Amino acid sequence: MLRTGLRLRMAAAAAVALAGLGLLSACGDDAKSASGPVKLRFLSLAWQKESLQANKDLVAQWNREHPDIQVEYVQGDWNSVHDQLLTAFEGGDAADIVHYEAASIGEFSKQGYLADVSPLLSDGFKSQIDKGIWDTATFDGKVTGVPFLLESQVVIANKTLLDAAGIAVPPADGGWTWDEFQANAQKLTKPGQYGVAWALKSPTNRVMNLALNFDGKFFYTEGGKTEVKVGDAEKEVPKRIHDMLYTTKSASPEALGMSGADTLPGFFGGKYAMLPGSVSLRQQMVEQAPAGFQWVTLPPVKGLSTKQAANPQTLSISADSKHQKEAAQFLEFFLNPANMAALAKGDWLVPTGKQANQELVKATGGKQGWDVAADSAADLTVAPFQMANGYPEWKTKYATPALQQYFANKITLDQLGTQLVDGGKQVLR
Numbered sequence: 355m356l357r358t359g360l361r362l363r364m365a366a367a368a369a370v371a372l373a374g375l376g377l378l379s380a381c382g383d384d385a386k387s388a389s390g391p392v393k394l395r396f397l398s399l400a401w402q403k404e405s406l407q408a409n410k411d412l413v414a415q416w417n418r419e420h421p422d423i424q425v426e427y428v429q430g431d432w433n434s435v436h437d438q439l440l441t442a443f444e445g446g447d448a449a450d451i452v453h454y455e456a457a458s459i460g461e462f463s464k465q466g467y468l469a470d471v472s473p474l475l476s477d478g479f480k481s482q483i484d485k486g487i488w489d490t491a492t493f494d495g496k497v498t499g500v501p502f503l504l505e506s507q508v509v510i511a512n513k514t515l516l517d518a519a520g521i522a523v524p525p526a527d528g529g530w531t532w533d534e535f536q537a538n539a540q541k542l543t544k545p546g547q548y549g550v551a552w553a554l555k556s557p558t559n560r561v562m563n564l565a566l567n568f569d570g571k572f573f574y575t576e577g578g579k580t581e582v583k584v585g586d587a588e589k590e591v592p593k594r595i596h597d598m599l600y601t602t603k604s605a606s607p608e609a610l611g612m613s614g615a616d617t618l619p620g621f622f623g624g625k626y627a628m629l630p631g632s633v634s635l636r637q638q639m640v641e642q643a644p645a646g647f648q649w650v651t652l653p654p655v656k657g658l659s660t661k662q663a664a665n666p667q668t669l670s671i672s673a674d675s676k677h678q679k680e681a682a683q684f685l686e687f688f689l690n691p692a693n694m695a696a697l698a699k700g701d702w703l704v705p706t707g708k709q710a711n712q713e714l715v716k717a718t719g720g721k722q723g724w725d726v727a728a729d730s731a732a733d734l735t736v737a738p739f740q741m742a743n744g745y746p747e748w749k750t751k752y753a754t755p756a757l758q759q760y761f762a763n764k765i766t767l768d769q770l771g772t773q774l775v776d777g778g779k780q781v782l783r
Contacts, residue, residue, distance in 0.1 A: 551629055584770075
């Protein structure tokens with residue numbers, strides 16, 4: 355999960371036991387006999403209560419309605435699934451259907467472990483998802499995952515404080531520009547109250563996502579060679595956040611070392627007026643906000659655009675599955691508009707399907723920020739860093755330490771750029 359918020363939420367998933375991921379095995383092994391129903395295994399990483407129930411209910415419904423194709427639900431865990439899948443794929447005994455994320459299936463795809471789902475799915479099904487989202491799961495010309503849940507970056511705000519400052523809530527399809535966001539943060543800043551709390555304990559994904567607002571790519575590929583470049587476009591978002599911290603002082607310095615969840619007590623207590631973060635943060639608003647607390651979801655902030663990197667959750671079919679056609683039939687059922695909407699609601703995320711988005715907004719009446727969440731999916735797209743093989747190492751060894759230093763005001767913007775470029779040379783050489 356590219357999305358930092360989802361990574362934080364997944365820490366709670368440790369409570370969901372991975373009761374024998376050895377059960378990843380099969381790829382239709384049980385269905386090798388000529389008689390009896392086709393048997394498929396579905397490895398799911400659902401972990402929240404409502405999402406878990408939705409997943410299991412849909413599998414049960416399918417099995418009732420399709421006695422000739424039976425799907426076994428296998429519970430996985432985000433914290434350990436990568437290594438387990440690697441072992442299963444190398445051993446030729448992975449599940450037929452695998453739940454993961456676009457940013458992580460690339461290596462499995464390039465190694466030939468995942469089937470190209472494009473020829474297996476109907477045109478009607480594929481047309482529900484925008485090309486930019488399909489691109490996130492496309493490697494070497496093959497679509498090896500069906501993207502179905504998205505996470506965008508929005509702003510959660512204290513409605514009472516907005517009203518007191520005379521700041522109107524923008525419509526779902528028309529968020530503030532970065533200039534307006536910064537100006538409003540300044541209006542919301544006074545003794546004992548900051549306009550914004552930027553939770554930047556893990557800053558890289560946030561910066562890389564928002565950099566697309568200004569066409570900041572960081573990773574550039576030419577002639578088969580990829581390198582890191584940091585120009586004006588890449589510097590724009592870090593500079594604006596830094597200005598809020600140290601020039602206008604509208605952002606709280608103490609929030610720098612926090613995760614999104616760490617900022618909630620201060621937010622509920624009126625210390626911070628706005629929290630930039632994941633759309634999934636709305637769940638904690640609903641579940642944890644004090645009685646009478648008024649909050650609102652603001653649309654993504656706009657630079658040259660409101661583009662952000664999309665790292666959707668995906669469902670893939672194992673290349674070794676003996677029943678790829680039947681697995682695809684199950685996926686089209688599992689991710690039809692009504693079902694995809696239910697799955698997204700259970701995870702507080704955004705469905706990739708256009709009709710699913712519409713149905714979710716209609717079912718919720720747009721309340722709890724679902725209208726903003728749905729609209730925010732329009733500008734989510736694949737980003738260059740998602741396709742760079744060295745990105746995880748660059749992020750951990752170079753980008754995160756450098757950004758933390760810059761946001762702590764220990765290095766200059768130019769020094770930040772130099773460290774990021776030099777790190778790229780080390781990782782991508």
